Amino acid sequence: MSALDLKDVRKVYGDGDQKVVALDNVSLSVADNEMLFIMGPSGSGKTTLLTVAGGLLQATSGSVVVGGTDISGFDGRELAAFRRDRIGFVFQAVNLVPFLTARENLLLVRQFGGGKIDTDARDRADSLLTDLGLADRAGNLPSQLSGGQQQRVAIGRALMNEPPLVLVDEPTSSLDSELGQQVMELLTKEIKSRGLAAVVVTHDDRILDFADRIVQIVDGKLTSDSSDNSSASPSGR
Amino acid sequence: MSIALKELWRQPQRFLPVWVALTLLVVLLVILAGFLDGLSRSQTGPYRAYDGDVFVLSDDANLQVQRSRVSADALTDQGLDDVADVGFLDAAFTVAAVEGTATGNTSSDNSDDGTNLQDVALYGYSMSSSVLPHAPDAGEVVVDKQLTRQIDVEVGDRLVLGPSAEPMTVAAIVDDLSAGAPTLWVNGDEWRRLVGTINPALLPPSGQHLALIAQPGADIKASTVVEQVDQIDGLEAADVADMIGALSVVQQQNATFTAIIGVTFVVSLLVVALFFALITLEQTRLYAVFKALGATTRELLTGISVQAVVLTLIALAVGMAISAVLVAALPPTLPVRVLPTRLLEVAVGLLVTSVIGGLLTARRLLRIDPASSIG
Ligand SMILES: Nc1ncnc2c1ncn2[C@@H]1O[C@H](COP(=O)(O)OP(=O)(O)O)[C@@H](O)[C@H]1O
Numbered sequence: 001m002s003a004l005d006l007k008d009v010r011k012v013y014g015d016g017d018q019k020v021v022a023l024d025n026v027s028l029s030v031a032d033n034e035m036l037f038i039m040g041p042s043g044s045g046k047t048t049l050l051t052v053a054g055g056l057l058q059a060t061s062g063s064v065v066v067g068g069t070d071i072s073g074f075d076g077r078e079l080a081a082f083r084r085d086r087i088g089f090v091f092q093a094v095n096l097v098p099f100l101t102a103r104e105n106l107l108l109v110r111q112f113g114g115g116k117i118d119t120d121a122r123d124r125a126d127s128l129l130t131d132l133g134l135a136d137r138a139g140n141l142p143s144q145l146s147g148g149q150q151q152r153v154a155i156g157r158a159l160m161n162e163p164p165l166v167l168v169d170e171p172t173s174s175l176d177s178e179l180g181q182q183v184m185e186l187l188t189k190e191i192k193s194r195g196l197a198a199v200v201v202t203h204d205d206r207i208l209d210f211a212d213r214i215v216q217i218v219d220g221k222l223t224s225d226s227s228d229n230s231s232a233s234p235s236g237r
Numbered sequence: 238m239s240i241a242l243k244e245l246w247r248q249p250q251r252f253l254p255v256w257v258a259l260t261l262l263v264v265l266l267v268i269l270a271g272f273l274d275g276l277s278r279s280q281t282g283p284y285r286a287y288d289g290d291v292f293v294l295s296d297d298a299n300l301q302v303q304r305s306r307v308s309a310d311a312l313t314d315q316g317l318d319d320v321a322d323v324g325f326l327d328a329a330f331t332v333a334a335v336e337g338t339a340t341g342n343t344s345s346d347n348s349d350d351g352t353n354l355q356d357v358a359l360y361g362y363s364m365s366s367s368v369l370p371h372a373p374d375a376g377e378v379v380v381d382k383q384l385t386r387q388i389d390v391e392v393g394d395r396l397v398l399g400p401s402a403e404p405m406t407v408a409a410i411v412d413d414l415s416a417g418a419p420t421l422w423v424n425g426d427e428w429r430r431l432v433g434t435i436n437p438a439l440l441p442p443s444g445q446h447l448a449l450i451a452q453p454g455a456d457i458k459a460s461t462v463v464e465q466v467d468q469i470d471g472l473e474a475a476d477v478a479d480m481i482g483a484l485s486v487v488q489q490q491n492a493t494f495t496a497i498i499g500v501t502f503v504v505s506l507l508v509v510a511l512f513f514a515l516i517t518l519e520q521t522r523l524y525a526v527f528k529a530l531g532a533t534t535r536e537l538l539t540g541i542s543v544q545a546v547v548l549t550l551i552a553l554a555v556g557m558a559i560s561a562v563l564v565a566a567l568p569p570t571l572p573v574r575v576l577p578t579r580l581l582e583v584a585v586g587l588l589v590t591s592v593i594g595g596l597l598t599a600r601r602l603l604r605i606d607p608a609s610s611i612g
């Protein structure tokens with residue numbers, strides 16, 4: 001069973017003259033424990049692909065199967081529960097909650113869907129923060145953290161609910177080269193050590209070494225036979 | 238949801254405008270309600286003096302005491318076993334002053350007239366009640382507290398009544414029994430004598446009163462006596478609440494203040510609804526992120542309701558404290574009366590109003606697309 005299976009997925013925005021085909025019969029499979037990178041120019045449909053795979057939007061047609069569950073027919077409430085339990089999002093814009101501390105930003109995702117913050121959740125948040133080198137920053141608000149630290153909190157939040165699939169949108173777009181490398185190293189370590197699958201969207205070719213496999217997307221179509229970094233984990237640097 | 242409360246504690250400045258507005262609205266509501274109850278109370282003292290008793294008027298009087306004429310023995314020999322005692326009530330308006338201060342008969346002293354001569358309602362009565370003592374002797378008068386707020390008068394002082402300045406000694410001071418003016422209470426004979434000097438035209442024919450008052454026997458409900466008296470030809474009876482309700486001045490005041498209070502609640506609703514609509518607009522991105530992370534619209538709505546309730550509770554506490562200070566600072570002659578039940582109504586009303594105001598963001602929240610958190 002693969003972590004993500006897209007079959008003939010089309011996503012069309014608008015209709016009539018305004019019609020935009022953002023995903024054009026995309027079929028894609030991401031194995032468990034695989035880190036897939038999607039590269040493509042701006043407007044090619046990368047974000048749309050993440051949106052559909054993560055249950056933020058329903059595909060116009062085709063099937064989206066995540067960890068064996070077909071989410072194509074889910075309603076809004078089912079999708080919300082699905083996103084909470086099965087998907088970890090790392091947003092391009094980081095999107096931390098400004099009035100919550102680093103630790104509370106992690107615990108946040110436990111509270112939705114009527115969840116409670118128990119000792120288990122607290123322990124997990126603390127160990128994630130420690131893994132991410134943020135143990136001494138747990139009580140800081142996002143505004144008191146650097147860009148790289150904020151991105152690391154966002155990674156911790158994505159991993160908080162132990163999702164089998166992590167979706168990452170342009171993780172290094174707001175970081176300089178060195179910080180970008182550090183964040184990618186951490187992200188890869190966290191994902192690999194937990195045996196998770198990840199889809200990383202980027203147009204930053206300095207981080208392609210972290211990919212297990214790279215897929216190109218142009219005008220909503222995946223180009224076949226993408227390059228394959230067969231090594232399971234990147235060489236540390 | 239504790240996220241909503243954390244937002245409130247950590248970013249209080251964002252909620253300050255609506256909190257200030259709500260606090261001011263609480264003050265306004267408490268003062269308005271205070272006037273509603275105070276004004277009504279200031280018109281109804283003689284009825285409240287006979288709380289629990291039954292007023293008996295002529296059936297053409299429409300429950301207006303001034304229009305009623307009842308024979309003094311209208312209730313005797315009627316076989317009203319449920320009536321323990323019967324008294325009467327007569328009323329007329331006149332003026333009064335502390336003896337020696339009213340020099341109103343020369344034109345040069347006109348200014349003194351205005352300050353020392355008080356409009357008063359003069360009542361003749363026979364039956365004591367929980368508020369009224371036994372009817373005083375000839376030459377004596379019972380005054381209500383409202384008069385002592387307007388002029389300096391104590392038990393034993395002498396008042397002069399009416400245009401001919403009839404001297405009367407203050408025998409007792411009772412609780413506020415205002416009837417649009419302070420009230421003076423004398424026995425039935427004295428009332429006839431005094432009104433004879435004030436305006437003989439106001440005197441009912443001998444052997445008649447404006448109203449009778451029937452006191453129900455032990456364990457008898459006022460409504461039972463009302464029903465029995467209504468059977469008697471030419472008479473109409475009402476309990477105190479119905480007598481007060483029939484006062485057109487009370488009806489008008491209630492209608493006016495209820496309307497103003499209603500408008501104030503509508504304003505509160507708009508304030509809360511607009512504020513949270515703005516907050517939602519401002520935080521569309523954040524709410525989209527919440528949704529992307531698994532929050533439902535209902536959870537977001539619960540968060541906003543919690544914020545509305547907490548803001549309103551704090552506004553109520555502070556607003557009521559401010560109102561208490563304000564009311565204490567008002568001159569005692571102003572008819573403001575703050576009743577605990579009314580405060581509870583204001584509190585419950587405002588809480589309901591703000592929750593509704595918060596819930597009006599539902600459509601906006603529903604339309605927030607979780608996909609807009611990404612890209
Ligand atoms: N909400 C939307 N409504 C209409 N068109 C959209 C919307 N989102 C994206 N598009 C269009 O779909 C195409 C793919 O966009 P996107 O997935 O954001 O590309 P990328 O992330 O690769 O830049 C673009 O042409 C874009 O204009």
Ligand SMILES: [Mg+2]
Pocket residue numbers: 046047612
């Ligand atoms: Mg994009």
